[in-house]
Amino acid sequence: MRTPRVEIDLDAITQNARVLVERFAALRLAVCGVTKATAGSPEVARALIAAGVASLGESRIENVERLRRAGVAASILLVRSPMVSEVERVVRSVDVSLNSELEVVRLLGESARRQRRTHGVVLMVELGDLREGMMPSDVHETVRQVLDVPGITLVGIGTNLACRSGVVPDASNMGELSALASAIEADFGVVLDIVSGGNSANLSWASVPGVDVGRVNHLRLGEAVLLGRDPVRGDPVNGLGTRAFTIVGEVIESKIKPVRARGTIGRTAFGRPGDGSVDAWRPWEPLAGPNARHQVVVALGRQDVDPDGLTLPDGFRLLGTSSDHLVLAALGRPPAVGEELRFGVDYSALLRAMGSRSVGVYHRAGTALPPT
Numbered sequence: 098m099r100t101p102r103v104e105i106d107l108d109a110i111t112q113n114a115r116v117l118v119e120r121f122a123a124l125r126l127a128v129c130g131v132t133k134a135t136a137g138s139p140e141v142a143r144a145l146i147a148a149g150v151a152s153l154g155e156s157r158i159e160n161v162e163r164l165r166r167a168g169v170a171a172s173i174l175l176v177r178s179p180m181v182s183e184v185e186r187v188v189r190s191v192d193v194s195l196n197s198e199l200e201v202v203r204l205l206g207e208s209a210r211r212q213r214r215t216h217g218v219v220l221m222v223e224l225g226d227l228r229e230g231m232m233p234s235d236v237h238e239t240v241r242q243v244l245d246v247p248g249i250t251l252v253g254i255g256t257n258l259a260c261r262s263g264v265v266p267d268a269s270n271m272g273e274l275s276a277l278a279s280a281i282e283a284d285f286g287v288v289l290d291i292v293s294g295g296n297s298a299n300l301s302w303a304s305v306p307g308v309d310v311g312r313v314n315h316l317r318l319g320e321a322v323l324l325g326r327d328p329v330r331g332d333p334v335n336g337l338g339t340r341a342f343t344i345v346g347e348v349i350e351s352k353i354k355p356v357r358a359r360g361t362i363g364r365t366a367f368g369r370p371g372d373g374s375v376d377a378w379r380p381w382e383p384l385a386g387p388n389a390r391h392q393v394v395v396a397l398g399r400q401d402v403d404p405d406g407l408t409l410p411d412g413f414r415l416l417g418t419s420s421d422h423l424v425l426a427a428l429g430r431p432p433a434v435g436e437e438l439r440f441g442v443d444y445s446a447l448l449r450a451m452g453s454r455s456v457g458v459y460h461r462a463g464t465a466l467p468p469t
């Protein structure tokens with residue numbers, strides 16, 4: 098197997114998704130399984146489909162196309178607004194997209210007519226987080242216009258919180274979305290199939306005992322199903338596994354080195370002030386000699402992963418990172434050159450690793466670990 102690599106435990110993903118699908122079925126909340134942190138992995142998509150997700154979510158058209166080429170036929174929701182330059186591809190491969198610009202919806206409609214298809218649209222509403230979405234006061238007029246665009250089906254409305262500004266989904270903003278949905282249905286005599294309340298940050302809101310979800314009937318879940326974590330609290334979610342993804346890196350140097358850097362200290366490779374002069378001897382580290390310690394270099398860098406998002410194996414401390422290297426202190430038994438070290442990942446580390454050409458991807462279902 099190549100290193101560095103991401104190892105994916107597909108059973109753990111299916112298990113997480115199944116727990117959430119079942120938990121939310123009681124609230125009549127459909128789960129859209131978002132694959133974007135895996136760069137549209139068809140294996141992960143199939144693991145989610147096996148768990149009974151209502152649809153798949155992707156943010157990038159090239160990832161959607163990857164899924165389609167691999168034969169994934171499930172309904173796919175594009176969770177980022179289509180770019181004007183890609184509407185043709187979006188209509189070809191995606192069933193429904195999240196939208197906030199009427200101009201884009203019109204172009205999607207023209208393309209849909211050219212391709213003799215219909216394209217579904219979920220209109221995104223800005224409810225405080227200040228990323229995508231139209232102001233609530235503009236929703237009615239936009240719905241009126243969208244209903245007149247040939248080739249377009251208005252599938253629903255939605256919102257996205259907790260991404261740009263960290264606004265937490267709660268009874269107030271979810272109530273606002275519900276009220277908008279009811280008002281649109283009453284005023285236009287339509288039925289909105291999807292009222293999409295948000296992403297994994299909605300877990301706390303949806304988990305309050307006796308919660309009234311109102312008209313909200315859909316969540317788009319990536320981090321929760323893949324990593325088992327609630328991004329608002331940063332905690333593992335009850336009943337979910339957090340170890341579906343592991344990054345494996347290989348030791349390329351393992352030596353006793355001084356604790357302090359030597360020479361005049363300027364900036365480091367990534368422009369931060371060097372800390373070599375102030376990284377003083379830590380009394381809790383077993384000394385390899387006076388002011389020395391066992392230092393390990395792993396062939397895993399910023400090109401491969403977000404080093405800040407790694408969970409180190411026990412017995413190691415992070416000393417530094419560069420494009421291609423991870424420098425660790427070995428507190429216990431020092432690893433040999435060629436040995437592999439295994440790291441846990443957060444969303445950011447996973448996203449970068451799955452998008453990096455230098456990182457291999459291997460899947461495990463049961464115990465075997467076939468490559469992509």
Ligand SMILES: *Cc1c(COP(=O)(O)O)cnc(C)c1O
Nearest residue numbers: 131176257296297317318319320
């Ligand atoms: C990324 C994304 C999601 C999924 O977010 P998670 O935090 O991974 O659950 C849902 N909706 C939109 C619009 C997104 O961009």
